[in-house]
Amino acid sequence: MxxxxxxxxxxxxxxxxxxxxxxxxxxxxxxxxxxxxxxxxxxxxxxxxxxxxxxxxxxxxxxxxxENSAACPQPKKRAVLKDVTNIKCDNLYINCINAARGQIVGCQPRKGSLQKKEKVAPARFVQNSKVPGDRRADLVGEMKKIEVEEIQEVSPAANLTIEPTKVNARYMGTAVRSSTEADSSVPMISPSDREDGMLRVKRENLDDRGITDIDSKHKDPLMCSLYADDIYSNLYARQVDRRPVADYMEKLQRDITHGMRGILIDWLVEVSEEYRLVPDTLYLTVNLIDRFLSENYIEKQKLQLLGVTCMLIASKYEEICAPRVEEFCFITDNTYTKEEVVQMESRILNYIEFQVSVPTTKKFLRRFIQAAQVSYKVPSVELEFLANYLAELSLTNYSFLKFLPSLIAASAVFLARWTLDQSDHPWNPTLEHYTRHKFSELKTAVLELQELQQNTTKCMVNAIREKYKQSKFKRVSDLRSSKPVEALF
Structure with a gap:
């Protein structure tokens, strides 16, 4: 100082x-x-x-x-967009848009950075309480014109026709509402609401045609009701591609016969019962056997080896705990060694190109039984067991290879309903819709199934009949229809 x-x-x-x-x-x-x-x-x-x-x-x-600074205060610096809370200006909204646009244009992307094909327009907020009522409609109109121009500049080749207010509501969660639209708002649709709406429209369309919707319990995730139609549409297409040749016995196989094939499958039914395998394993085993025999010649000494190896592959695919190779060798009384089973397994998998996933009769039967029990107040256990029994009978018969798996499942449900109740017609619009088979298409398969059902003395393979004679299956193998089913056609 x-x-x-x-x-x-x-x-x-x-x-x-x-x-x-x-x-x-x-x-x-x-x-x-x-x-x-x-x-x-x-x-x-x-x-x-x-x-x-x-x-x-x-x-x-x-x-x-x-003293000089107090006498002459310096102007306060403002942001680019300026403070719009306490200012009333005719071109306020336009100035904010131009300022924001200038910021976006001024920021050029760096070299080598990924550029998005589409850009979202910047957020725009207008406080209706600060804008006069007579000017509010003009601002909304100008905003719509500017947003349409920006959308066309961003994606000129898209030819999008989107309302500007909906664009804001979708991306920004805020919509500018005019005086006439003060009480209206754009609803935000959640995924659950969209799914419910789709199911509601589907249910209304089915009700108009007299069809009961079996997927109405869509809240159960195990039912996969939202994807059931797509899943079964895929199964219907694949059942044609991965089916065996219907006459391979006459064209290729000279050392084995229809009876040998039936005896092999009947023995495999006993093996599946011994190891408590699921039914899908048995159906897949038979499919692998027929697909391999369709283009590969085999001697009758190797037929049992083919059967146990196909069951080994099916068990690895369907079972949680599949039996070991040594167990399948033991079940054949050690007729084949472990090396022979492994070598046959490699041969089968290379031939089918590891395409193990196949739509069998059992996969269609589950959905068809569900459609058949919609009209019942209480689900019928006998109907389910009887339909499964008839479908398994078709596995041992070589002549059923000419039918599609979905057709065999529909015929089994048809005959099971007729066996339990002859007072009403077994086919209805609901079953026709979900099975995708008309009543007239089932005639041949239903007649052959009824012949297998009634033929109890001449048949040499009885493992399936003995299986469904048990009390846990309600002894459905003993049921017969009092009226012939041929009268329905």
């Missing part, structure tokens, strides 16, 4: 003296011209002096600066 006061006093006493620092260059210039230094120094030196003086400013200078 003392030095600052002394400097002020010295300056006030020596008013006429130059206040500029005399350097060597200036002294040399003074000596040559014999004159005084200029009263106003150059701009460069003045700026240097000012910068140097700012580092150590006197107290009086600080006070004067404070």
């Amino acid at each position: 003392k030095h600052a006061v002394m400097n002020n006093e010295n300056r006030s006493s020596n008013i006429g003296e130059p206040t500029v620092r005399i350097t060597r260059a200036r002294a040399k210039a003074l000596g040559s011209s014999s004159g005084l230094p200029p009263l106003h120094p150059s701009a460069k030196q003045n700026a240097r002096h000012v910068l140097g003086g700012n580092l150590k400013r006197a107290a009086s200078d600080n006070n004067n600066l404070a």
Whole structure:
């Protein structure tokens, strides 16, 4: 402080003296011209002096600066979009849009960065309480025009026709509403609501045709009701591609007969009961046997080896705990070694190209039984067991290879309903819709199934009949229809 006061006093006493620092260059210039230094120094030196003086400013200078700043306040810096809360301007909304657009245009993407094909328009917020009522409609109209132009600029080849307010509601969650649309809002549709709407429309279409919706209990995730139609559409297409040749016995196989095949499958039924395998394993085993025999010649000494190997592959695919290779060798009384089974397994898998997933009769039968029991107040256990019994009878008969698995499943349900109740027709629009087979298409398969059902003395394979004579299956193998089913056709 003392030095600052002394400097002020010295300056006030020596008013006429130059206040500029005399350097060597200036002294040399003074000596040559014999004159005084200029009263106003150059701009460069003045700026240097000012910068140097700012580092150590006197107290009086600080006070004067404070007084001057109080008398002339500096303008407050604002953001690019400005504060729109307390300002009323006719072109307020347009200015905000232009400012935001200038920011987006000014930011160029770096080289090598991924550029998105589509851009979302920036968020726009308009407070209706701060905008006059007569001007609000004009702002909404201008906003719609600008948003349509921006959408066309971003994706000119898309040819999108989207309402601007819906775009804002979808991406920003906020929609600008005019005075006439003050009470209306754009609903936000959640995935669950969309699924419920789709199921509701589907159910209404089915009710118009007299079809009962079996997927109405869509809240149960184990039913997969939302995807059931798509799943079975895929199964219907694949059952044609991965089916065996219907007459391979006559064309290729000369050492085995229809009876040998039936005896093999009847023995495999006993094996599946011994190891408590699921029914899907048995159906897949028979499918693998027929697919391999369709294009591969085999001797009758290797037929049992083919059967146990196909059951081994099916068990690995369907079972949680599949039996070991040694167990299948033991079940054949060690007729085949482990090396022979493994070698046959490799041969089968290479032939089918590891396409083990096959739509068998059992897969269709589950859904058809569910459709058949919709009209019942209480689910019929006898109907389910009898339909499964008739479908398994078709496995042992070589002549059923000419039918599709879905047709065999539909015929088994048809005959089971007729066996249990002859008072009503066994086919209805619900079954026709879900099985995708008309009543007239089932005639041949139903008649052959009924012949197998009634033929109890001449048949040499009885493992399936003995299996369904058990009390846990309600002894459905003993049931017969009192009226012939042929009268229905």
